[in-house]
Amino acid sequence: MDAPLAYRMRPTDIQDIVGQDHLVGNGKIIWRMVKAKKLSSMILYGPPGIGKTSIASAIAGSTHYAFRKLNAATDKKKDLEIVVEEAKMSGTVILLLDEVHRLDQPKQDFLLPHLESGRIVLIGATTENPYINIHPAIRSRSQIFELYPLKPEEILEAVQRALTDKEKGYGDRKVSLEEEALTHLSRATDGDVRSALNALEIAVESTDPDEDGVIRINLEILEECLQRKALTHDKDGDAHYDVISALQKSIRGSDVNASLHYLARLVIAGELEVACRRLLVTAYEDIGLGNPAGVERAVTAIQAARQLGLPEARIPLANAAVELALSPKSNTAYRSLDAAIKDIHGGKEIQIPDSIRDAHYSGAAKLNRGQGYKYPHDYPQAYVDQQYLPDGLLSSEYFHPKNTSAFEESLAKQYNYLNKLDQNK
Template sequence: MQPLAYRMRPTNIDEVVGQQHLVGPGKIIRRMVDAKMLSSMILYGPPGTGKTSIASAIAGSTHYAFRMLNAATDSKKDLQIVAEEAKMSGTVILLLDEIHRLDKTKQDFLLPHLENGRIILIGATTENPYISINPAIRSRTQIFEVKPLAENDIKVAIERALKDKTRGLGESPVHLNDTAETFLTQATNGDLRSALNGLELAVKSTPATDGKINITLPIIEECVQRKAVSNDKNGDAHYDVISAFQKSIRGSDVNAALHYMGRLIEAGDLPSIARRLMVIAYEDIGLGNPQACARTVSAVQAAEKLGFPEARIPLADAVIDLALSPKSNSGIVAIDAALEDIRAGKAGEVPDQLRDAHYKGAAKLNRGVGYKFPHDYPNDWVKQQYLPDRLKQATYYQPKTNGKYEKALAEQYQRLLAAQRH
C-alpha cells in the first residue's frame, strides 16, 4: 500500500502546502501554470519539503502527462521511453529525482528534448545546483529553492490528511490531541513526508478505544523516533529552555548554553534556535564583539541550509563564540531610551537646517538653510545641532568598554560629545 505522504501529494497547484514564494498568487511557478508557459526547472532543498509535490501539482493543473525517474538508478532507456511518449502524445512533465547524479550520456540524450520543449524537466535535488549540476543542464533550467515547511504548513497538511476519506485517514476514527499535533509539526523540522508517515504509523499501530484511535504525545514520539525534550502541554517547559539558553550565553557559561541548545536540537526546533541566536548576538554581545554577530548570522544561514543533524555543527560554533565573547547591551538600551522619549511625546520638530531642501521654494521656508556639510570640514566633522530643540542635550547611548571595539567607540563618542558641547 502506498504511504500516506505519497497518497496525499497535491493534484493541482492550489493543494500545494507552503512554498508560497513559488506557488502563491502572482509568484513565478503559479504564473507559469496559469499561462501554460512551463519551462524546465530545478527545485532544490531539504528532503520532504515539497519538490515532488510541486511537480505533481504542476502536471495536475496543466493536464500534461507526468512521469517520475531517478537520475541515479534509472537508465537511458527509461528516458527514451519518456521521449517516445512525448513524441506521440505531446508534452510530458518529467520529474527527475537526484538530478545532481545525472551522467553525461543521459544528459546528452535529454538536452535536445529540453530544447524543443517536448519534455518539461523538473529536476529535484538536495544539493546546491550551482555546485553540483552540469552547466549544460543548468543553463536550460530555472533554479528555485524549496524551503523547509513552517509548523503551520505541516499542521494544515496533517489536518487535511485526517479529513480526507479517499486518499487520507478520514475513514479512521482518529483523535490527534493538541500536544501530539504540535509536537508532530515541530519535531520533523519542516519535513512533511516524515510528519505524514509518522502520523500514519501512529494511526495504524494504535488500537481503538471506545471507538476512537487516540493519538497522544508518547505515541507520536515513538513513531517519529524523537523525544519532546523541551515541550510540555502548555509550552512552558519549551520557553523555559529557550530562556535558560539565552541567559546562559549572556552569563558566559558556555557549557550550560550548549546543554540547553542540545535540548532544543533533540526537540528538532531549528527555527527557535536560529531566531534566538541572532537575537542574543545583537542584544547581549552587540558592540562588545560585532564580528561575532556577523559570524552568528552566517552560522544560522549555514544551519538552515544543512538541516539536522549537520546543522548542530555551525550552531555549536556560534554558541561557543557568543558565550565567550565580551558582552554589551548598549545598543538595545540606547534605542529603547530613544523610543521611551518618543512615546512620551518628546519628539520635537526637526531643526530647519536638517529639513528636506530639494524642492523649489524650500529656501523661502528656511528649509536646509544653514546646513553645514561635514565633508567640507577638517576630519569630516563640524559642530551643529542635530536633535530637536527640546532634546538637544539628550544622550541615549551609554557605551560599555568590555570589548576593544566598543572601547574605541566610547572614546570617539566622548570626544564628539565634548566638541559638540564646547
Template sequence: MRPRSLEEVVGQQHLIGPGKIIWRMVEAKMLSSMILYGPPGTGKTSIASAIAGSTKYALRTLNAATDTKKDLQVVAEEAKMSGTVILLLDEIHRLDKAKQDFLLPHLENGRIILIGATTENPYITINPAIRSRTQIFEVHPLTIDDMTAAIDRAVSDPERGLGKLPLELDEDAKQQLILTANGDLRSALNGLELAARSTAPGDDGVIHLTSQVIAESIQQRRIAGDKDGDAHYDVISAFQKSIRGSDTDAALHYLARLVEMGDLPIIARRLMVIAYEDIGLANPPACERAVAAVQAAQQLGFPEARIPLANAVIELCLSPKSNSAIAAIDSALARLAKGNTGEIPAHLKDAHYAGAKKLGHGVTYRYPHDFPEDWVRQQYLPDRLQNDRYYQPKQNGTFETAYAKQYQRLLQAQRGRQ
C-alpha cells in the same frame, strides 16, 4: 496527500500564493524551468505535482543520481509527441555532464519544463549551464500553522488520508508530532501513518494516538543540515554572527544545533576564529580561555564537551568586541596586493653573515634594549610605505584602550613629537 493544485499546497505562499511568481506562471500558462531549493519535506515535489495538476501537463519524476540518460530519452520522446512534459528531477545537484548535455537542447526548445529539486545551494552545487536556463526559488521549512493544517487535513481526508479510520489524535500528541518533525511535513505524515496503522483500536473502537505512540513512531527530532550540507553552514554563520552581536541566547541555540549534529571539529575551529576575530584585543584573556575551552572539549568529547563550549560561548557573547586586529592585517594585505612593498631599510636587513657590513646591512641598527624603556626612534617600514597606518585601535575594553594609548604615544614619538 500529494497536492493536485496550487490551492492544496501547504506553505510556500511567497511562491505559490495568489499573485506570486509561480501562481502567475501557472495562471498565464507560461511555465519556465526552475530549481526549487530547500530542506527535505518542505514541498518541492508537491509544488511540481501541483503545477502539473493545475496546467494538465504530464508529470514525470526522475532522480539525477540514480536514473540514466536513457530514462531522460524516454521523457524527451514523450515530450515530442505530447508537446510539453514537466520533468521533476530530484537531486539535480548530482546531474552529470552527459545527462546535462542531453537535457539542455530540450530546455531550450521548451518541450521539457524542468523542475529541479535539491537540498543543496544551487549557486554552489549546480552547473552554470543549467542555472542560466532556470529560475531559482528557495523554499522554507513549514511553520507550525502550516504543519497543523496539513496534519488536520491528513487525519480527516477519507479519500487520500486517514479519514476512514476511527482515529483520534490527542492535541498534545499533535503538537509533539509537529515539533519533532521540525518543519519536515513528509516526516510528520510518515510518523502519523505509522502510528495510525500500528495502533489497535481501544475498547470504544477508536484508535487513540497519544504522545507516547507518536514518540515511538517518530523518535528523533530532525535537525536540518548534515555536516556537508548548505544548511549546516547557515547554522555556523548564524552562530558566529550571534556571538558577534552579543546575543547569548541565540548563540547558545545555534551551539546546541551544532552539538546535536555532533560536529565538534567545526565548533572548535569556529569558536577559536570567533574569539580572535570578533573579541580580539578588546579582551585577550577571553580568547585564551576560549582556546582552553576548545582543548578541554576535544579531550572530553560529547556529551561532556558541551560544558566548556557553553562557558566559552557565554563569555565571548558578553565580552567587549573588537575586530581591529583582523582589520589591520587585511589592510596590510590589501596594500601588498596592489604591489606596494618597497625595499627593507638597510639597517634592518640580516647581518649575521660575513660581508654583510660591506653591503651596509645592519650597520646603523639601534638595539632598542640599550635605550631607556627599551625603545628608540628609528625607521622600520620601507621608505615608500613609512606613512602607512594599518592598525585602527578601538576602545571597547580596558585592554585595547590601554593598547590604543600606547600605540598613539609610540606613533608620536616615532614621528619626533616627543
C-alpha cells in the same frame, strides 16, 4: 499495497500546498507562473521533506501538463530520452529531476536543447547549494528558488488535512490524537512534513482501535514512531518554552555549560528549527556589537545545521552556542534602534531636512530639495558637519556605546571623535 500516506497526500493543485508562501502564496512568483501558464525551468533547493516534489506535482496538476519524475543520479540517459519523446508527441512535459546537482555531462548535453525549446520544463530538486553544486549551463536556464523548513503550524495544517481527508487520508477512520501528541508531531520533525506524515501513518497503522473503534494516539506512541522524546508531558507545554528561555538566558549570562545543557535538550527532542531560531535571535540580541564576527559565524553555523538536519546539525550548533556564550555581550545596537522607534511613536516632529531629501527628479530644485547638501567625500576624512536629523530631534542621542568589547570600544572612539569635531565648529 496502498501508497504511503505522504505520497497520497501530495497536492495536485497549487492552492493545496502547505508552506512556502513566499513562492506559491497568492500573487507570488510560482503562483503567478502557474496562473499565466508561463512556466520556466526552475531549481528548488532546501532540506528534505519540505515540499520540492509537492510543488512540482502541484504545478503539473494546476496546468494539466504531463508530469514525470526521474533521479539524476540513478536514472539513465535512456530514461530522459523517453520523456523527451513523450513531449514531442503530446506537448509540454514537466520533469522533476531529483538530485539535479548530480546530473552528468552526457545527460546535461542531451537535456539542454529541450529546455531551450520549452518541450521540457525542468524542475530540479536538490538539497545542495545550486550556486556551488549545479553546472552553470543548467543554472543559467533555470530560476533558482530556496525552500524553507515548514513552521510547526504548517506541519499541523498538513497533519490535520491527512486526518480529515476521506479519500487520501484517514477521514473515513476514527483517529484521535491527544493534544500533546499533535504538538510534538508538529515540532519534532524539523519542518519536514514528509517525516510528520510518515510518523502519523506508522502510529495509525500500528495502533489497535479501542472498544469504540477509535484509534487513540497519545504522546508515548508518537515518541516511539518519531524516535524522539518530547521536552515535556504537560498539556500546556510550559517546559518547551522554559527550555528555549533558559537557553538564551544562559548564553546571555555567559554560562557555557548551561547553554550546552539546554541546547542538548532541544537536540534530543528533535527541535532543530526552534534551536536555530533561538540561537539566531540570541546572537543579534545579546552578543551583537560585542563580537560581530562571532555573530556572522553563528549565522553560518545555523545555515549549515538547517542544511544538514539532525543528528549532524548538532555539530555546527554546538560551535555557535559555545562561542556565543563566551563572547563579550552587547545590546547597544538594538536598544539604540528601540530608542529611535520610541521617539517616532512619541509624535515628535520628524520631517526630513530639505538638504538631504531626494533631488533626482525635475522640479526638485524649485521645492528646495537637496539644496545646500554637502557631499562628505569632498571633505577631509570624508566628514562634514551638517544637519541630518529632523528639527524636532536635533538634540536626540540614541547610540550609547559600552566598552564591553574591543570592537564596540572602537565604535565608541569614532563616535566621540565625530562629536568633538561637531562641537569645535
